Amino acid sequence: MNAIEVDKLRKTFKVQRNREGLKGAMLDLFKREYNEVMAVKDISFTIPQGEICGYIGENGAGKSTTIKMLTGILVPTSGHLKVGGYVPYAEREKFVQHIGVVFGQRSQLWWDIGVIESFRLLRKVYRVGEQDFKSRLDELVERLQLQDLLNRPVRKLSLGQRMRCELVASLLHQPSILFLDEPTIGLDIVVKSEIREFLLQLNKEHGTTILLTTHDLQDIEALCSRVVMLDDGNIIYDGSLDHLKMTWGKGREVKFQFAEQVSKEKLSILTAGLPVVLEVQSEYEASVIVPQDANVSDVIARVASGVSISDLSIEETNTDDIVREIYRTGNADQPSKQGVS
Amino acid sequence: MRNSAYLDLIRMRFLMMLAYRVNYYSGILIYTLNIGVYYFTWQAIYGSQQTLAGFTVEQMTTYIAVSWMARAFYFNNLDQEISREIRDGSVAIQFIRPYNYILVKMMQGFGEGIFRLLLFMGPGMILACILFPVQLPTDPKLWLIFAWMLFMSFLINSQINIITGLTAFFIENNQGMMRLKRVIVDLFSGVIVPISFFPGWLITLNEWLPFQAITYLPSSVFTGRIPDGDLLGVLAIQLIWFAVLIVPIMLLWRAARQRLFVQGG
Numbered sequence: 123m124n125a126i127e128v129d130k131l132r133k134t135f136k137v138q139r140n141r142e143g144l145k146g147a148m149l150d151l152f153k154r155e156y157n158e159v160m161a162v163k164d165i166s167f168t169i170p171q172g173e174i175c176g177y178i179g180e181n182g183a184g185k186s187t188t189i190k191m192l193t194g195i196l197v198p199t200s201g202h203l204k205v206g207g208y209v210p211y212a213e214r215e216k217f218v219q220h221i222g223v224v225f226g227q228r229s230q231l232w233w234d235i236g237v238i239e240s241f242r243l244l245r246k247v248y249r250v251g252e253q254d255f256k257s258r259l260d261e262l263v264e265r266l267q268l269q270d271l272l273n274r275p276v277r278k279l280s281l282g283q284r285m286r287c288e289l290v291a292s293l294l295h296q297p298s299i300l301f302l303d304e305p306t307i308g309l310d311i312v313v314k315s316e317i318r319e320f321l322l323q324l325n326k327e328h329g330t331t332i333l334l335t336t337h338d339l340q341d342i343e344a345l346c347s348r349v350v351m352l353d354d355g356n357i358i359y360d361g362s363l364d365h366l367k368m369t370w371g372k373g374r375e376v377k378f379q380f381a382e383q384v385s386k387e388k389l390s391i392l393t394a395g396l397p398v399v400l401e402v403q404s405e406y407e408a409s410v411i412v413p414q415d416a417n418v419s420d421v422i423a424r425v426a427s428g429v430s431i432s433d434l435s436i437e438e439t440n441t442d443d444i445v446r447e448i449y450r451t452g453n454a455d456q457p458s459k460q461g462v463s
Numbered sequence: 464m465r466n467s468a469y470l471d472l473i474r475m476r477f478l479m480m481l482a483y484r485v486n487y488y489s490g491i492l493i494y495t496l497n498i499g500v501y502y503f504t505w506q507a508i509y510g511s512q513q514t515l516a517g518f519t520v521e522q523m524t525t526y527i528a529v530s531w532m533a534r535a536f537y538f539n540n541l542d543q544e545i546s547r548e549i550r551d552g553s554v555a556i557q558f559i560r561p562y563n564y565i566l567v568k569m570m571q572g573f574g575e576g577i578f579r580l581l582l583f584m585g586p587g588m589i590l591a592c593i594l595f596p597v598q599l600p601t602d603p604k605l606w607l608i609f610a611w612m613l614f615m616s617f618l619i620n621s622q623i624n625i626i627t628g629l630t631a632f633f634i635e636n637n638q639g640m641m642r643l644k645r646v647i648v649d650l651f652s653g654v655i656v657p658i659s660f661f662p663g664w665l666i667t668l669n670e671w672l673p674f675q676a677i678t679y680l681p682s683s684v685f686t687g688r689i690p691d692g693d694l695l696g697v698l699a700i701q702l703i704w705f706a707v708l709i710v711p712i713m714l715l716w717r718a719a720r721q722r723l724f725v726q727g728g
Binding site: 136138190193194195197211214215216218219221223225228229230232234235239242243246247248249 | 467468471472475478479482552553555556558559560561562563635720721722
């Protein structure tokens with residue numbers, strides 16, 4: 123069964139246009155003008171139950187708008203969507219009983235009261251039985267190590283502590299689908315990896331479907347088997363992270379430091395005939411990008427035969443670079459073979 | 464089960480208000496001062512006259528004290544709260560919970576109301592009775608009716624606040640609306656001047672508006688200015704306005720759902 127089904131989903135916003143100058147301001151008083159902005163442009167995808175899917179894209183690509191439609195906050199302009207068997211905006215009160223949502227930038231806890239009070243209120247809001255609540259809370263508290271925090275007011279928690287509490291708050295009613303909108307924003311590395319580990323375990327033990335948006339691609343690498351990439355309201359990639367790396371990865375980068383001055387011409391001659399891209403940083407530094415199917419040792423042997431090398435390192439292109447490159451071109455279909463920035 | 468969440472929201476708001484109760488000690492003084500200002504002003508206006516617009520001096524004093532203290536109970540800032548939640552986008556959090564946002568706000572307002580009744584209106588009333596020649600009725604039936612009407616005042620005032628707050632969905636900055644509402648409610652509800660002092664056409668207009676149901680009607684009943692025969696009619700007016708005001712709230716809410724634009728991405 124599919125946890126999330128989205129078909130030709132579209133959302134347009136009316137944005138007020140402010141005319142310039144005093145005359146414009148006066149005109150605005152009487153007749154407003156609006157621009158239509160299409161934030162999500164007829165996107166379609168499905169997420170099967172139990173999958174962890176990453177939803178990435180630049181700021182303003184339409185990620186949050188999509189999440190808000192999937193969680194029933196926003197009503198779509200057109201298209202169909204079904205989440206956990208419900209149409210979110212139509213049956214909102216029934217539907218939200220089955221989902222958990224964490225917004226990294228907003229708190230769902232009550233600011234002035236102890237964390238535990240918030241949890242107790244949420245228990246009543248979601249109509250969770252006292253027994254279920256207790257065992258669930260104990261499990262979550264132990265796993266996220268919140269024992270000492272429960273009686274503190276939310277405003278006195280650090281961001282990392284608060285985010286762990288937010289996770290508990292979103293999971294008390296055992297939702298089958300969890301939406302995370304930038305859950306690791308602003309957190310330190312330790313908390314980030316704790317949260318990732320927790321989410322993996324949650325997915326494994328309870329089969330919770332997780333959809334998360336993030337700007338931290340390490341989240342994606344640690345968690346997601348699948349990535350949906352959004353650009354300007356369109357899906358530009360939908361598939362596995364490995365596939366993305368395979369087709370977009372420029373291969374390995376061999377960085378040389380030379381013990382002598384070396385000209386670009388000399389390096390070109392040395393590497394002639396090899397399917398590589400040469401980048402010269404200075405007279406003492408250069409790097410060679412070697413595609414996946416070519417042999418690194420050939421390149422090193424060729425260069426070493428002509429110049430003396432003081433140091434060298436080999437680096438795999440990381441996901442950040444890949445994604446940056448895709449954002450830049452706005453297209454994930456055809457990786458450019460020349461792809462040197 | 465379901466109702467217990469709403470009841471808990473009342474309790475929660477009450478506890479939160481209690482945490483900040485020091486703010487309210489000054490409030491009691493401000494309201495008492497207001498009563499004083501209006502008391503002395505009316506004394507001067509009456510001069511040697513015995514009655515004005517059907518009010519005796521004693522009735523006027525009691526009317527002022529009761530009206531202001533009633534205001535201490537039914538007053539709330541639901542409009543500001545709602546408009547702030549809409550503008551800073553935190554209303555999104557309210558949408559991911561299995562409850563009705565409007566009802567939640569109503570409950571929170573009621574929690575605040577109970578707090579105000581116990582820690583604000585009660586002590587304030589005692590203070591006012593000591594300082595000014597206020598004559599409260601002795602008939603327990605009248606007290607009961609007043610309590611009920613006060614509850615209705617709270618509902619109607621909160622409904623008007625919710626309507627004003629929800630306009631933030633449609634107007635980028637509804638501060639002006641909220642200020643306008645506040646002045647209109649204070650003036651037309653009869654808390655500043657009893658409605659019977661208004662010129663005829665304004666009284667007629669007011670009969671078609673919900674504001675008199677907030678202060679003027681309950682205070683008039685409590686000060687014994689409404690004959691027993693008219694009592695049912697007065698109670699009906701409040702009930703009717705409560706029912707009627709549900710309609711614009713529902714319409715605004717439905718329209719807001721369609722065009723909700725959560726600020727801040």
